[in-house]
Amino acid sequence: MTTDIRVQAGDFDAGKVIDSIRQGRTDIGAIACFVGLVRDLPDKRLLHMTLEHYPAMTEQALREIAEHANERWHLQHVSVIHRYGELKPSDQIVLVSVAAEHRRAAFESCEFIMDYLKTGAPFWKKETTEYGSHWVEARATDTESRRRWEKD
Amino acid sequence: MSGRIEILYFAGLREQLALEHESFELADNIDNMADLLNALRARGERWCDVLAADRPLMMAVNQQMSTPGTAIKAGDEVALFPPVTGG
Numbered sequence: 001m002t003t004d005i006r007v008q009a010g011d012f013d014a015g016k017v018i019d020s021i022r023q024g025r026t027d028i029g030a031i032a033c034f035v036g037l038v039r040d041l042p043d044k045r046l047l048h049m050t051l052e053h054y055p056a057m058t059e060q061a062l063r064e065i066a067e068h069a070n071e072r073w074h075l076q077h078v079s080v081i082h083r084y085g086e087l088k089p090s091d092q093i094v095l096v097s098v099a100a101e102h103r104r105a106a107f108e109s110c111e112f113i114m115d116y117l118k119t120g121a122p123f124w125k126k127e128t129t130e131y132g133s134h135w136v137e138a139r140a141t142d143t144e145s146r147r148r149w150e151k152d
Numbered sequence: 153m154s155g156r157i158e159i160l161y162f163a164g165l166r167e168q169l170a171l172e173h174e175s176f177e178l179a180d181n182i183d184n185m186a187d188l189l190n191a192l193r194a195r196g197e198r199w200c201d202v203l204a205a206d207r208p209l210m211m212a213v214n215q216q217m218s219t220p221g222t223a224i225k226a227g228d229e230v231a232l233f234p235p236v237t238g239g
Contacts, residue, residue, distance in 0.1 A: 036239055051238070052162060052163055053238070054160070054162055054212070054215075054231060054233070056215050056229070057212060057215035057216075057231070060215055061215075061217070082238060082239075093239070094238070094239050114239060117238060117239045118236075118237075118238065118239040119235075119236065120217060120236065121236060121238045121239065122162070122212070122231075122233065122236055122238070123236055123237065123238025123239070124162060124163035124164070124233065124234065124236060124237050124238070125237045125238070126163075135163055135164040135234065135237075136237045137235075137237070138208070138234070138235030138236065138237050
C-alpha cells in the first residue's frame with residue numbers, strides 16, 4: 001500500500017488526487033473517495049469554523065489509521081488530506097480516497113478510515129456566529145460508528 | 153519517577169485552564185497519566201473542575217493516544233484535550 005497523508009491549511013482538488021492515484025498504474029480496479037464539508041448551521045448563521053490540531057501528532061495518527069485499514073482489507077493506496085485553520089460554510093475539510101482491486105474493499109475501508117478519523121485524529125472544531133464562538137462537542141454516534149468495526 | 157515532562161493543552165481545555173503548555177516536574181510518585189491528573193487537580197478548584205473525573209477527557213503520550221493507565225517518564229510529551237472533533 002502506498003499512502004499520501006497531508007495535514008494542511010490550503011484547499012485540495014479531489015479530481016487531481018484521484019488522477020495522481022491512477023497515474024502510471026494499471027492494477028487498480030476501484031477508487032472510493034469521501035469529501036467532508038463545512039455545513040452551515042440550521043439558521044444559516046455560521047460565520048466560520050476554525051479547526052485546531054495537534055501538529056506533532058496529526059499526520060502520524062492519520063497514517064496509523066490508514067495502516068489499520070490495510071490490515072483489514074488489502075488496499076493499494078490511501079490518500080488522506082485534512083485541513084486546519086479558518087474555513088467557511090461549504091468549504092472542504094477532509095478527503096479520504098482509497099484504491100483497491102475491487103469495490104467492496106474500497107467502499108468499506110473508506111468508511112472505516114473516516115469513522116476512525118472522527119474519533120482518533122487530534123483535531124477540534126470551533127464554530128463562530130455573530131453571537132460568539134463555541135467548541136463543537138464530540139458525538140456519541142461517532143463513537144458508535146467506530147465501535148461497529150470492532151464487533152465485526 | 154522524577155524529571156521533567158512537557159504538557160500540552162488543546163482546544164476548550166486550553167481556554168478553560170488559560171494555559172497552552174508547561175514544563176512539569178514529575179514527583180517520585182507519578183508513574184502514569186492517572187497520577188499526573190491527580191497532581192494537576194490538586195493545584196486548585198479550577199484544575200479540579202476542568203479535569204474532573206466525570207468530564208470527558210482524552211490524552212496522548214509522545215503523540216500516541218493513551219489512557220489514564222499509560223506510563224509516563226521524564227522527557228515525555230503529554231497532551232490533554234477534549235474528545236476530538238475532526239473530519
